[in-house]
Amino acid sequence: MRDAFDLDPGRVHLNHGSFGAVPRAVTQAQAAFRARAEANPMRFFRVEGPGLREEARHVAARFLQVGPDEVALVRNVTQSASVVLSNLAAQDRLGPGDVVVVGEQGYESVRRSVVHWCERTGASYAVVPHPVGLDDEGLVDAFDRMFADVTGEGHRVALVIVDQVTSPTGSVLPVERVCALAREIGALSFVDGAHAPGHLRFDVGSLGADFWTGTWHKWGFAPRGTSALWVAAEEREHTLPLTTSWNHGQPFPYPFDTHGTDDYSSWFALDAALDFWEQAGGFGIAKRAIDLLDGAADLLGSALPAVDPAVAVPLSPSPCLRLVPLPTGVAATLEDADELYLALSDRDLEVQVIPYGGQGWVRLSGAVYNEPEDYERLAEVLPGLLPGVNA
Structure with a gap:
């Protein structure tokens, strides 16, 4: 190996x-797509590219066992967080009196995105304490107490962000239970599954989240820049990419398929990466x-x-x-x-x-x-x- x-x-x-x-086989597959683009840029970007992007999205959906209309390809998990937060802000669903709840072991760039959008909208954020030795029951109770504290102060929990696998400690969290608690109080939930694809067996749709994101460059052997954003049916209409481009106005997830002239070869190589994962x-x-x-x-x-x-x-x-x-x-x-x-x-x-x-x-x-x-x-x-x- x-x-x-x-x-x-x-x-x-x-x-x-x-x-x-x-893996070398995957970099070679990516290089082949880049070579096709350079051999005939006009045809590649105008004729071949749209179909290749849609095919890559179908590959991602099959691996996650969801429909291709449920998931968008994005560059990374941080981008997914910015997509969700910016859309909530644009829809006036994040503002003064609203609180975003995050776990203490959450990924730092995602937390910084939360800070940024709270500063822009007048919302605030709260951090759930998460010592290393806390068990599942203790963590669920900690989120529950935080929800009670926020609502008890007259605020509204707008969004809950919880990691499927935490970055600093590599812990698997009971995200289904946290998402269920969030739904009980009318809050949206966002599961950061950066480490999940190719690492854990799970069913995205059964997590109970409104948004889930994960990447294949960690445990799925894909080139960096190959990530997914899954969105629950009731939120898809309201979820738009950060870049407005050619597919604007089409239903989710088509606007995510293109954000201008760019190198999408990492997405195109996802199929080769998952083949390697399977063979390995x-x-x-x-x-x-x-x-x-x-x-x-x-x-x-x-x-x-x-x-x-x-x-x-x-x-x-x-x-x-x-x-x-x-x-x-x-x-x-x-x-x-x-x-x-x-x-x-x-x-x-x-x-x-x-x-x-x-x-x-x-x-x-x-x-x-x-x-x-x-x-x-x-x-x-x-x-x-x-x-x-x-x-």
Whole structure:
């Protein structure tokens, strides 16, 4: 599997979850579409492009097991969040007295989008506390309490944003239950499923969300810029792309199919990416990752100085991500985490280092190209980079 990628063989790559890695066969498929565009730009953009974009959307819909009229292709999850928030603002469904509720472990760029649109509309936002060791019941109760606090102050919960898999800790959240609570109080719900496609088995339509978004560049092997926005039937008429272009005025999702002259080759290569995913094991990739990461976490825990036993770990880790605590005081701030990451990278180890809840962590990925020796190398190098530990 490692030979199927163009990853630098001189480095250990343990952070597939952030930016993914595109297999060589998929980059070749994308390059072929780009070559067609350059061979005859006029015909490609005028005649072939519209059909290819629609075909790519059908590929996405089939994988998600939804109808092609339910899902739009977009560049990334952050764009999806901006689409939803901007449309609510344009429809006067987000303004003074309205509150957007987000989880503490939500993705930072999505939170910044929320801040931006609240500032523009006069709405406000509230953050649901989410310590690392919180179980599903505790998280659902935390959202429920936040809804009660907001409405008790005379405000309206306009939108609830909840992550299917959290970025900082790699935890799988009970999004169906949170969406159900939101619906009970008349709020819309938006599920950030950035890590979900190719990683988790799920039915988009059964989540109970009004909006769901996910991307294939993390666990689906697609080129970056290949993401989807699913919209519930009652919201499709009101959901427009950020760019008004040739398909303006057509029903959802056609206005999303084009946003001007651009390179859509990443979308066109989605079919090749999903073929690779299937051949590489499909959901068996995630099953393999569980065993791989179990061993990696044990190995790293044995190699590192003792961690405070009071430090909790995620109770519902996703199959392909694992959070391992660092000793107290190590990488507990963003500055220190960045410094440790750079020290690891300087030693040819690409690993995500995260500060969360006053505690430093390494978030390991279990990608199809990872092997036990990758984590053994990390266990050899990391202790020597920690304060007070001899190299």
